[in-house]
Amino acid sequence: xxxxxxxxxxxxxxxxxxxxxxxxxxxxxxxxxxxxxxxxxxxxxxxxxxxxxxxxxxxxxxxxxxxxxxxxxxxxxxxxxxxxxxxxxxxxxxxxxxxxxxxxxxxxxxxxxxxxxxxxxxxxxxxxxxxxxxxxxxxxxxxxxxxxxxxxxxxxxxxxxxxxxxxxxxxxxxxxxxxxxxxxxxxxxxxxxxxxxxxxxxxxxxxxxxxxxxxxxxxxxxxxxxxxxxxxxxxxxxxxxxxxxxxxxxxxxxxxxxxxxxxxxxxxxxxxxxxxxxxxxxxxxxxxxxxxxxxxxxxxxxxxxxxxxxxxxxxxxxxxxxxxxxxxxxxxxxxxxxxxxxxxxxxxxxxxxxxxxxxxxxxxxxxxxxxxxxxxxxxxxxxxxxxxxxxxxxxxxxxxxxxxxxxxxxx
Amino acid sequence: xxxxxxxxxxxxxxxxxxxxxxxxxxxxxxxxxxxxxxxxxxxxxxxxxxxxxxxxxxxxxxxxxxxxxxxxxxxxxxxxxxxxxxxxxxxxxxxxxxxxxxxxxxxxxxxxxxxxxxxxxxxxxxxxxxxxxxxxxxxxxxxxxxxxxxxxxxxxxxxxxxxxxxxxxxxxxxxxxxxxxxxxxxxxxxxxxxxxxxxxxxxxxxxxxxxxxxxxxxxxxxxxxxxxxxxxxxxxxxxxxxxxxxxxxxxxxxxxxxxxxxxxxxxxxxxxxxxxxxxxxxxxxxxxxxxxxxxxxxxxxxxxxxxxxxxxxxxxxxxxxxxxxxxxxxxxxxxxxxxxxxxxxxxxxxxxxxxxxxxxxxxxxxxxxxxxxxxxxxxxxxxxxxxxxxxxxxxxxxxxxxxxxxxxxxxxx
Numbered sequence: 001x002x003x004x005x006x007x008x009x010x011x012x013x014x015x016x017x018x019x020x021x022x023x024x025x026x027x028x029x030x031x032x033x034x035x036x037x038x039x040x041x042x043x044x045x046x047x048x049x050x051x052x053x054x055x056x057x058x059x060x061x062x063x064x065x066x067x068x069x070x071x072x073x074x075x076x077x078x079x080x081x082x083x084x085x086x087x088x089x090x091x092x093x094x095x096x097x098x099x100x101x102x103x104x105x106x107x108x109x110x111x112x113x114x115x116x117x118x119x120x121x122x123x124x125x126x127x128x129x130x131x132x133x134x135x136x137x138x139x140x141x142x143x144x145x146x147x148x149x150x151x152x153x154x155x156x157x158x159x160x161x162x163x164x165x166x167x168x169x170x171x172x173x174x175x176x177x178x179x180x181x182x183x184x185x186x187x188x189x190x191x192x193x194x195x196x197x198x199x200x201x202x203x204x205x206x207x208x209x210x211x212x213x214x215x216x217x218x219x220x221x222x223x224x225x226x227x228x229x230x231x232x233x234x235x236x237x238x239x240x241x242x243x244x245x246x247x248x249x250x251x252x253x254x255x256x257x258x259x260x261x262x263x264x265x266x267x268x269x270x271x272x273x274x275x276x277x278x279x280x281x282x283x284x285x286x287x288x289x290x291x292x293x294x295x296x297x298x299x300x301x302x303x304x305x306x307x308x309x310x311x312x313x314x315x316x317x318x319x320x321x322x323x324x325x326x327x328x329x330x331x332x333x334x335x336x337x338x339x340x341x342x343x344x345x346x347x348x349x350x351x352x353x354x355x356x357x358x359x360x361x362x363x364x365x366x367x368x369x370x371x372x373x374x375x376x377x378x379x380x381x382x383x384x385x386x387x388x389x390x391x392x393x394x395x396x397x398x399x400x401x402x403x404x405x406x407x408x409x410x411x
Numbered sequence: 412x413x414x415x416x417x418x419x420x421x422x423x424x425x426x427x428x429x430x431x432x433x434x435x436x437x438x439x440x441x442x443x444x445x446x447x448x449x450x451x452x453x454x455x456x457x458x459x460x461x462x463x464x465x466x467x468x469x470x471x472x473x474x475x476x477x478x479x480x481x482x483x484x485x486x487x488x489x490x491x492x493x494x495x496x497x498x499x500x501x502x503x504x505x506x507x508x509x510x511x512x513x514x515x516x517x518x519x520x521x522x523x524x525x526x527x528x529x530x531x532x533x534x535x536x537x538x539x540x541x542x543x544x545x546x547x548x549x550x551x552x553x554x555x556x557x558x559x560x561x562x563x564x565x566x567x568x569x570x571x572x573x574x575x576x577x578x579x580x581x582x583x584x585x586x587x588x589x590x591x592x593x594x595x596x597x598x599x600x601x602x603x604x605x606x607x608x609x610x611x612x613x614x615x616x617x618x619x620x621x622x623x624x625x626x627x628x629x630x631x632x633x634x635x636x637x638x639x640x641x642x643x644x645x646x647x648x649x650x651x652x653x654x655x656x657x658x659x660x661x662x663x664x665x666x667x668x669x670x671x672x673x674x675x676x677x678x679x680x681x682x683x684x685x686x687x688x689x690x691x692x693x694x695x696x697x698x699x700x701x702x703x704x705x706x707x708x709x710x711x712x713x714x715x716x717x718x719x720x721x722x723x724x725x726x727x728x729x730x731x732x733x734x735x736x737x738x739x740x741x742x743x744x745x746x747x748x749x750x751x752x753x754x755x756x757x758x759x760x761x762x763x764x765x766x767x768x769x770x771x772x773x774x775x776x777x778x779x780x781x782x783x784x785x786x787x788x789x790x791x792x793x794x795x796x797x798x799x800x801x802x803x804x805x806x807x808x809x810x811x812x813x814x815x816x817x818x819x820x821x822x823x824x
Contacts (some may be wrong), residue, residue: 004426019739019740019744020738020739020740020744020745021741021742021743021744021746021747022742022743023738023744024740024745024747025743025744025748026746026789028484028748029747029748029751031754032748032751032755033751036462036755051764052764053764065693075637087740090613091613091614092612092614092727094612095612095613095614095615095792096792096798097784097787097788097792098458100764113604113605116595116604118598118603118604118606119604119605119606120603120605120606120607120608121605121606121607121608122607122609122610123607123608123609123610124610124611124612125609125611125612126612126792127611127615127622127624127792128624128787128788128791128792129649129764131764132764138607140607143605144605144606144607147605148599148603148604149558150604151604151605152604153598155595155604156591156592156595158589159591160587160591170779185534190558190586193557193558197553197558198520198521198524198525198526198527198557198558199521199527199528199553199554199557200526200528200548200553201525201528201530201546201549201553201729202528202529202530202533202540203530203531203532203533203535203546204530204531204532205532205533205534206499206502206503206532206533206534206535207503217431256523261608262499274644316419321804326792327428330432331433331434334434334438335433335434335437335438335441338441338442339441339445342441342444343443343445347445349446350448357448359812364744391793394487
């Protein structure tokens with residue numbers, strides 16, 4: 001029986017892999033999606049970015065604070081700042097999408113700060129580039145914090161000085177010089193205070209906890225898309241099963257002295273091998289191209305992959321036994337594949353969400369697979385920790401296979 | 412007309428194929444729903460309040476009370492009093508994930524300017540993102556508190572420095588400084604000296620108060636899926652060629668032109684229907700999952716024109732693919748791959764600035780990019796037909812090029 005199953009498996013494997021379109025879909029596409037999304041969202045978190053956002057600046061202020069802000073913005077690597085002199089023009093350019101946002105510094109900016117009066121800077125955002133515009137706002141807020149601090153300090157000094165009895169009679173240059181000198185001393189003190197704050201904050205790992213690593217999106221996207229595309233195989237599997245029936249080759253196989261079990265078993269084995277290949281290719285690429293960690297427990301990894309392969313192959317069987325034509329199987333397979341991709345949490349880890357969505361997500365085998373791989377790869381899960389996920393996937397496989405066997409018609 | 416007859420035949424064949432209909436309409440809607448639900452869930456996760464166990468060894472101290480008040484003040488954290496020994500045990504057995512320790516003598520040290528430290532301990536169950544989120548808040552509050560006290564201390568030092576100066580110049584007295592600093596800090600809490608006010612471009616809002624653009628890109632998905640029907644067109648052409656029915660149709664008294672147009676019409680109709688259904692469904696379903704419905708902008712004519720052109724581009728692309736592909740796998744998997752890549756690079760579901768310069772330039776080569784620009788101008792910027800003329804022209808250009816190449820390379824057998 002085993003030899004027969006292997007022969008059937010080999011046949012099915014060859015058929016599955018010779019189809020270049022299939023190779024493109026099952027191996028290249030997940031790699032592509034995972035890479036693109038991993039790079040896109042990986043970039044957003046790291047210090048060295050290649051993101052560049054166009055922003056406009058209209059500085060109507062002639063004082064030093066406006067210039068400080070302009071300098072602060074110019075020094076932000078993420079921004080490409082262009083200075084304009086006309087607010088209406090800036091408004092138009094943002095409206096047409098030329099820039100993600102425009103900042104307008106009003107004429108009385110420095111004067112008001114000197115007088116200790118609250119003042120506002122306006123940011124004009126492009127509704128079609130809201131994500132980028134919000135990044136500009138964030139950077140501006142940071143630059144403004146410095147100015148706010150300095151402004152408060154200067155004002156404070158000025159206000160206290162103004163309470164001196166001789167203040168009105170003192171010559172303005174002397175007052176200014178005095179204020180500047182005081183400010184100089186204080187500013188140095190402030191910088192020092194910043195470096196050595198009275199209250200320091202330390203984080204430390206308790207005994208047994210590991211050093212926290214920043215989350216690398218690749219450790220999510222590679223597993224999530226591998227699992228998603230492992231389940232896209234079900235359409236292919238069901239389709240070939242049904243087209244064999246339609247073309248009559250199935251009947252011929254049945255009439256041969258091969259046990260029925262081998263025919264089905266062989267097909268299942270073939271598709272399990274394809275899933276294994278997917279895992280090897282995709283995780284291998286993740287390791288080679290993105291230095292994705294592979295975790296610390298090869299056993300857990302292997303167990304998870306076997307369970308995933310079984311779940312996928314048995315779902316394919318189920319689809320093959322329920323559908324009535326190869327075309328129906330192909331389409332339903334695709335729909336199911338998409339549903340599992342979305343609900344299982346390949347684009348966003350829905351299984352971590354609270355409430356209804358989280359529960360629904362956990363009803364899919366994909367969610368368990370993705371969570372398992374993430375645990376092994378990113379959190380160093382052991383076989384014991386991965387066991388619930390492996391068992392869940394095996395459970396799904398048993399149920400799918402049970403229904404498939406019950407409903408399968410051999411003619 | 413013969414073309415119409417062929418079109419009707421194909422349309423009926425398609426409509427009878429329930430699986431196809433399911434795929435064409437339900438998959439994109441399902442995708443958008445799942446995507447936006449994920450979006451919403453993501454926002455929910457970010458807004459979840461993190462409970463922070465606090466070991467306060469400085470109970471009753473002025474500074475520690477102030478610290479705790481600020482931690483609980485609407486920053487996404489909620490503190491919970493914990494005993495030191497209990498905390499250590501609970502961290503180990505993963506009942507709690509992290510714990511903040513306020514050392515004994517905290518308030519006294521801060522008041523005199525003596526260096527002190529808050530300790531944030533995390534256990535095996537902690538996640539990097541949670542620890543960082545708490546750290547960020549604690550850092551912010553700690554540095555503000557530090558600065559306040561250090562500033563007053565600094566000003567007082569100034570006063571002490573001038574202690575030898577004659578009385579008239581001795582302005583920086585302790586009372587004056589504290590009064591001034593106090594007044595400013597109070598004011599700063601409600602009205603910071605420098606603030607940022609956001610607005611949309613006047614040119615778009617035109618003075619309207621209720622302009623509220625959605626941030627979720629339904630248009631991108633609609634374009635993505637409309638172009639995927641090109642693959643369905645290509646498949647059906649491929650099937651007909653394989654089964655030899657093209658040759659039979661050619662034997663009939665009708666021109667090749669008519670045959671092709673007849674083939675294209677149903678797919679054109681379906682692509683338009685698909686886009687309309689996707690947008691309509693989003694308007695109803697997105698609010699259900701807590702997202703804003705897409706805004707349609709001010710120009711129905713503009714929307715209609717772009718939609719028609721996207722459908723035309725998609726159909727002609729289908730003809731091109733049907734003409735160029737020689738094997739089933741090319742027309743199936745490889746075309747799919749190509750269309751998904753085109754969609755991604757064209758900015759259909761990843762914002763342009765994230766893609767970076769190189770991908771952005773490459774993106775201009777695919778029709779998706781121009782369709783996105785046109786839809787954004789109409790739906791998010793409230794533009795009219797006049798604003799999207801260049802994009803419309805380019806889409807027409809794409810359609811013409813696709814059709815020309817497709818026609819040239821088309822083999823009916």
